[in-house]
Amino acid sequence: MSSGKTSSNTDVEGSENKEQRKQETPLWEIFIRGQHGLNHRHVGSLHAADAQMAINNARDVYTRRNEGVSIWAVKSTQIVASAPSDKEPLFDPANSKVYRHPTFFDIPEEVGHM
Amino acid sequence: MYSQIVKTDGTGVKSLADMTPEERAFQQRIDADQKIEPKEWMPDGYRKTLIRQISQHAHSELVGQLPEANWITRAPTLERKAILLAKVQDEAGHGLYLYCAAETLGISRDEMFEQLHTGKARYSSIFNYPTLTWADMGAVGWLVDGAAIMNQVPLQRTSYGPYARAMVRICKEESFHQRQGFHIMMQMVKGSDAQRRMAQDAFNRFWHPALMMFGPSDKDSVHSAQSMAWKIKINTNDELRQKFVDQTVPQAKYLGLTVPDDNLQWNEEKGGYDYSEPDWDEFYAVLSGNGPCNKERLQARVSAWNDGEWFRDGLIANAEKKQASGEVAA
Amino acid sequence: MASKNTTVSGLFEFLLQMGDSCLILSHRNSQWCGHGPALEEDIAISNISLDLIGQTQLWLALAGEVEGAGRSADDLAYLRDAFDFCNLLLVERPNDDYGLTLVRQFLFDAWHLPMLKGLMDSTDKRIAEIAEKSVKEVAYHLERSSDLVIRLGDGSAESHRRMQTSLDELWSYTGEMLEYDDLDPLLISEGVVPDGVAIADAWNQHVTQVAKLATLKIPDSDFVRRGGKNGIHSEHLGFVLAQMQFLQRAYPGAVW
Numbered sequence: 220m221s222s223g224k225t226s227s228n229t230d231v232e233g234s235e236n237k238e239q240r241k242q243e244t245p246l247w248e249i250f251i252r253g254q255h256g257l258n259h260r261h262v263g264s265l266h267a268a269d270a271q272m273a274i275n276n277a278r279d280v281y282t283r284r285n286e287g288v289s290i291w292a293v294k295s296t297q298i299v300a301s302a303p304s305d306k307e308p309l310f311d312p313a314n315s316k317v318y319r320h321p322t323f324f325d326i327p328e329e330v331g332h333m
Numbered sequence: 334m335y336s337q338i339v340k341t342d343g344t345g346v347k348s349l350a351d352m353t354p355e356e357r358a359f360q361q362r363i364d365a366d367q368k369i370e371p372k373e374w375m376p377d378g379y380r381k382t383l384i385r386q387i388s389q390h391a392h393s394e395l396v397g398q399l400p401e402a403n404w405i406t407r408a409p410t411l412e413r414k415a416i417l418l419a420k421v422q423d424e425a426g427h428g429l430y431l432y433c434a435a436e437t438l439g440i441s442r443d444e445m446f447e448q449l450h451t452g453k454a455r456y457s458s459i460f461n462y463p464t465l466t467w468a469d470m471g472a473v474g475w476l477v478d479g480a481a482i483m484n485q486v487p488l489q490r491t492s493y494g495p496y497a498r499a500m501v502r503i504c505k506e507e508s509f510h511q512r513q514g515f516h517i518m519m520q521m522v523k524g525s526d527a528q529r530r531m532a533q534d535a536f537n538r539f540w541h542p543a544l545m546m547f548g549p550s551d552k553d554s555v556h557s558a559q560s561m562a563w564k565i566k567i568n569t570n571d572e573l574r575q576k577f578v579d580q581t582v583p584q585a586k587y588l589g590l591t592v593p594d595d596n597l598q599w600n601e602e603k604g605g606y607d608y609s610e611p612d613w614d615e616f617y618a619v620l621s622g623n624g625p626c627n628k629e630r631l632q633a634r635v636s637a638w639n640d641g642e643w644f645r646d647g648l649i650a651n652a653e654k655k656q657a658s659g660e661v662a663a
Numbered sequence: 664m665a666s667k668n669t670t671v672s673g674l675f676e677f678l679l680q681m682g683d684s685c686l687i688l689s690h691r692n693s694q695w696c697g698h699g700p701a702l703e704e705d706i707a708i709s710n711i712s713l714d715l716i717g718q719t720q721l722w723l724a725l726a727g728e729v730e731g732a733g734r735s736a737d738d739l740a741y742l743r744d745a746f747d748f749c750n751l752l753l754v755e756r757p758n759d760d761y762g763l764t765l766v767r768q769f770l771f772d773a774w775h776l777p778m779l780k781g782l783m784d785s786t787d788k789r790i791a792e793i794a795e796k797s798v799k800e801v802a803y804h805l806e807r808s809s810d811l812v813i814r815l816g817d818g819s820a821e822s823h824r825r826m827q828t829s830l831d832e833l834w835s836y837t838g839e840m841l842e843y844d845d846l847d848p849l850l851i852s853e854g855v856v857p858d859g860v861a862i863a864d865a866w867n868q869h870v871t872q873v874a875k876l877a878t879l880k881i882p883d884s885d886f887v888r889r890g891g892k893n894g895i896h897s898e899h900l901g902f903v904l905a906q907m908q909f910l911q912r913a914y915p916g917a918v919w
Contacts, residue, residue, distance in 0.1 A: 241443070241646075242649060243441055243442065243443045244645065244648070244649060246433070246436060246442075262502075263429075263430055263433055263498075263499070263502065264433040264436070265429060265433065265703055266442060266701070266702075266703065267703065268648035268649050268651065268652035268814075269652040269655065269656070271810075272648065272652070272814075275707075275807065275810065276703040276706075276707065278803075279703065279706050279707040279710050280426060280429060280703055280706050280707075283710065300372070395702075398696065398697035398705075399697050402696045402697035402698075405693045405694075405696060406690060406693065406694060406906050406907060407906055407907065407909055407910060408910075409741070409910035409911055409917075409919040410737045410741070410911075410919050411686075411716055411719060411720050411723075411736060411737055411740055412720075412737075413919055414693070414716055415713055415716045415717070418693050418696060418709055418712055418713055418716070419709075419713060421696050421697060421709070422696065422705070422706055422709035422710070422713075425696075425697070425699075425702050425705045425706050425709070426702075426706055428702060429702045429703070429706070432702070467910055467919070517919075520918060520919060521919075523918075524917055524918055524919075525914065525916075525917055527914060527917070528914070528917055633697070633698065636698070637697070637698045637699065637700065638700075640700070640760070640761070641699065641700020641701060641704075641761060642700075643762075643819070643821045643822055643825060644700035644701070644704070644761055644762075644815070644822065645700060645701055646818075646819050646821065646822065647814065647815045647818030647819045647821065647822025647823075647825075648814055648815070648818060648822075649819075650818045650819035650822065651813075651814040651815070651817055651818040651819075651822075652814075654817065654818075
């Protein structure tokens with residue numbers, strides 16, 4: 220049960236004092252394709268001084284050094300993404316083309332697995 | 334729980350009618366269980382609360398390494414040494430995933446560290462307690478990670494995409510943490526009298542602080558209500574605490590350990606255990622800096638950061654040299 | 664070793680040398696967990712430590728088997744006194760700063776990899792097997808430690824200074840790694856362990872190359888500190904063991 224006290228909690232969002240802060244290593248987005256994987260998947264991000272270090276760190280952080288994995292590192296600022304408001308035009312048309320989904324078709328059993 | 338008391342900025346949850354059109358659209362997305370992603374419009378309060386919560390959680394992982402790291406050099410077998418080291422390493426990884434998730438909201442990792450080091454930001458109260466015996470490694474894994482899992486599993490469904498995805502990754506790694514702790518306890522209670530005594534002693538010291546991890550009752554908390562409306566908090570503190578007690582008491586019975594609570598009693602009507610209310614004075618004292626290890630924990634983090642400055646700067650200097658000489662793409 | 668007697672075979676001693684160095688080095692590295700200079704680095708050095716514990720278990724288990732007195736890897740790690748340990752002096756150096764840790768790792772890796780590669784051809788199949796399991800991990804260790812020495816050596820003025828200071832301080836501990844005088848000559852003549860000259864050459868070549876890229880100066884001194892492989896250690900090992908072995912010593916026979 221709360222004793223009615225609230226602990227001191229000064230504002231903790233990002234401050235404006237960026238110029239006073241030292242240079243930080245850049246943030247990198249990491250993509251990994253497993254040994255038998257088909258494509259690279261985004262697994263997260265990390266900080267590193269340059270691209271090669273990002274890959275080295277990714278091996279330790281995101282694969283715990285499993286063999287045979289392929290790693291891509293991209294500086295976060297280099298990622299170009301679609302804007303959220305674009306969601307409708309880019310994605311809506313496909314929603315109406317239901318026939319693109321395999322479950323739309325009723326295949327008779329005797330045809331076998333499809 | 335790793336994020337214990339997270340303030341929101343508002344004075345209460347607005348009704349849909351009182352919201353601006355943007356706020357309404359945003360709330361409706363959340364109500365429809367859609368994920369909010371970085372760069373999408375969000376109320377300022379949502380952003381700020383998330384930064385507080387995620388960074389508090391991240392700081393907890395980081396500081397949380399320390400009580401267990403204490404015992405790596407004293408682990409009693411090579412296998413236990415490896416397991417404990419792997420677990421503590423995981424905590425660093427979890428901190429990393431969470432700091433990265435918070436960064437998508439417009440704050441840098443260095444800024445968050447500064448907040449931690451200057452005492453502006455909090456971390457979970459539990460990590461201000463000392464680890465005094467090897468049995469504490471068992472108790473921490475079993476109880477502290479157990480409590481954390483209780484909160485983390487539902488957070489996999491939290492509204493903010495990067496936070497939810499970080500939680501998925503963390504949950505995958507977390508089950509090993511609780512199991513290794515419980516396994517340590519199992520081994521000890523089967524062992525010598527001295528080991529059994531050690532196990533009971535650790536349980537005695539960690540039981541109540543573990544219950545405090547969930548934070549005080551938030552029945553009347555304006556902040557909790559807002560966080561739940563935004564789906565950055567999924568269960569109430571009381572719900573989680575009750576669930577934790579109900580889950581853990583049978584485990585303690587299995588181990589043959591006595592729960593250090595004379596008021597513990599099964600309540601048939603509610604279908605759960607009645608138990609003593611944690612000492613909230615102790616909780617607030619610990620949060621405000623008077624726990625047994627607050628100073629040491631913070632000092633360890635500050636020293637690690639300061640002592641490591643040359644290393645980080647050296648790597649940046651090398652990267653800049655390479656870039657200047659055209660060796661690598663920026 | 665003070666407790667050396669005719670029943671301790673040269674092979675047992677060699678296996679202890681391998682296992683004990685991995686153990687003590689792993690222990691030293693693990694002290695950084697939670698205290699590293701960056702999260703990514705904390706995770707990375709813990710991986711090195713974990714690999715080395717795994718290798719320790721393999722070497723010491725085989726040592727116990729060869730000795731034939733029923734001692735397990737844990738018994739050997741936790742119940743011997745310092746004068747029975749055969750690790751290199753290099754690995755028991757304290758973690759003065761992270762630079763020393765990195766340079767130490769580099770100097771050790773540059774020996775460890777060619778040694779393991781040579782051991783893959785050992786006429787003792789059990790040794791060859793352990794070497795094969797370990798060699799991929801250690802190839803990564805060397806790649807990582809070389810990379811960091813280069814980056815920090817050719818980094819800022821301060822990182823360069825620390826790399827150079829560490830190299831200067833640790834140099835006299837490297838000779839012991841490359842010496843074979845203490846080994847049972849049968850081990851070499853029977854092809855159980857590889858030719859020491861080839862390993863020393865590989866070490867010299869790699870270290871020279873990395874130092875150049877790191878803009879570091881190879882110290883002039885020829886002075887070699889030795890004794891670790893024969894159980895004559897520095898004061899540091901006693902403290903390491905007191906900490907590492909405490910539980911097993913305080914609760915004899917307990918199962919953890």
